[in-house]
Amino acid sequence: MAAGLSAHENGVKDILLIERDRYLGGILNQCIHTGFGINYFKEALTGPEYAGRFIEKVKNVPDIEVSLKSIAVKLTSDRTVTFLKPGRLETVKAKAVIMATGCREKTREMVHIQGSRPAGIFSAGGAQKLINIEGLLPGKEVVIVGSGDIGLIMARRFVMEGAKVSAIIEIQKETRGLLRNMVQCVEDFEIPVYFNHKISRIFGDSRVEKVSVIKVDDNLNEIPGSLFEINCDTILMSVGLIPENELIDMAGVRIEGTRTSVPGIFVCGNSFKIYDIVDAVTEDSFLAGKLAANYITNQ
């Protein structure tokens, strides 16, 4: 939305915003905690509020056409985008394309945790969606792997929903998340955090039953004799984010320097690189919108 608004402010008159979900705002909609917009709006908003302000702005710009429930499936280096939506498959050619596809969470598979593969293993963001959007509580006794911001925020969220968060297990010696989240989500709720520890195995046939945890040294080597177990029915993975730019890869376009190897194709926000806060994502997207507008003007 920010990229579209910025492109419009810089003179672009015909903008199509392709969104795969049924509403604008992306992941902000499931982030019902506050802290969004402190830099940009100078106040602490919730995720949906922050998204809401941009949705209002977009609504007021008739030059921005919004296509919801639309998933882009193909991008080519001549700036052609193909997308699907219920009832339609469309191909559009643009003077400039901005990719603002966000990121996804690393999975248990990517950090190679040994053991079984029962029900009850979620990404922190996946669990956030189940609770905040769907009204479903994934589990009652939770162990969180990794101390990324979403994991920390979900630790508090689970406690508030009446579940027990038995531990946050972080392989590094300090948190990967923001200090404010450590204080407000973990320390204030007295949730045990194990730094320099990792999950060594997941147990459970049908549903998660327990995990074994082992201490590691600063070089991540396991320390013999330090193994212990924690009972739980749920494991949340919060071990990092990956920019989602499969379409860019498929188009043979490389992300470089500020944007991409192909003139007229731009990347912004978390699909460009992982940012800590939404205000920084917004700023980056404003820049991408401006770059795209300048590119079109100079053609």
Added chain:
Amino acid sequence: MKIYDVAIIGAGVTGTSIARELARYKLDVALLEKEEEPAFGVSKSNSGIIHPGIQNSPGSIKGRLCVQGNLLIRSLSKELNIDFKESGELIVAFNEEETRELLRLKKEAEILGVPGLKIVDKTWLRQNEPNLNTGVVTALYAPTAGIISPYRLVYGLAENAVRNGVEIFTETKVEDIIYSKPNFEIFSSKGLFRSMYVINSAGLFADEISKMLGVDYFRIRPRKGEEFILDKKKENMVHHLILPLPSKTSKGVLIIKTSDGNPMIGPTAEDIEDKEDLSTSDSGFNKVLFSARRLIPSINDKDIIAYFAGLRPVAGDDFIIKHEDKAPGFINVAGIQSPGLTASPAIALLVTNILKDNDLVLKKKFIFHAHRKKTIHLFQSPLLKAKKLIRKDPSYGDIVCRCEMVSAKEIRDAVKRGAKTMDGVKFRTRAQAGRCHGSFCTARIMKILAEERKIPITSVTKRGKGSEVIKEGRFCFPAPKA
């Protein structure tokens, strides 16, 4: 109470193949499965390779059935409308000694009747497999090797068997069997079944079933194999199945281009005790990665998006497929490990003949519906085809699983065809099987399952009772619309 002509225990690829073959005849056939859906045992972790028949000793049952099955699977996959790709395989040699070993394998395989074998050289390999280790000097090329989706084969067989009158009972665990003249009485978690003949295709538990009738000359030992799946981005990493020279216990770690495009590396081969142990390990991972890189050095562990372990049901070196004279009417189909999937259509024919030899009257049905309607997979459709599909049914354009491009329509169809669980949906459609591992689509799939099956969303399971995905609904019942 109904007396079935034949009861088959176990709805893996062996049991469903036999059921579908018997469905041609005027017989009452019951297929009993302890899990919530077919293919949830040994078959779910099958790699989907249709072996050409190399690496089996010339005198073995499995050698003969593998070569025969490799032929039969072609017409079967056409009838059931399941994609079969004849990709061909390469067994590679790193030096002259290994090349001599390839020649020996070739000779043995030719005795079994494996067609089209030839030794290819470095130039051929460079042209046809550019990513292969440059240290490979020759390879044995078997053009008839291929690949199929093991789940789609089992579900195709099961659906077609049901269409032709077979009754499938899931969540039906056989607890005891006795012979009570003139029929068998099978006591299960879902009650009593009576049947004139019993076929034991219970995979890992075939020894326990056999023991119930006093036939206990074999034991099933699980041999674990860990497999690792790469991102679809790496689809063109290899064009053939790539195998090293086999060891005594297994065919070694291979590079497999699966039927869905994702390359897969593995498996390990480790004899274990616990028949339920499907855990994966760091050592398995390291071993597979090391061995796979010996074949394709450019494999990046960052491209591994999923892994799993399966158990091969091993009962000695060969398959056990025979009528047990000690318990007349009882047929063991046990120890069906590799190449069991390839052999399955041939096993079905063999078992049918064994039944006939033991006085089961086989009369062909007047009408046998051999063909099954093709299931549609958007990810396999070119864009033009996708456009047509979406025009025909708008919900083909409603994408639920973004990583693997699975639409709401495909998921609803899968549930209508019999998927009851999240894994059942995954195996049939690939939704949740991609790089995000269901992080984005789990909620939506749960809602579709709940809606189509008319069950509360809290009852949706990963793979049967006890594996409920969530613990509690919080605010609203029934679930909001999917």
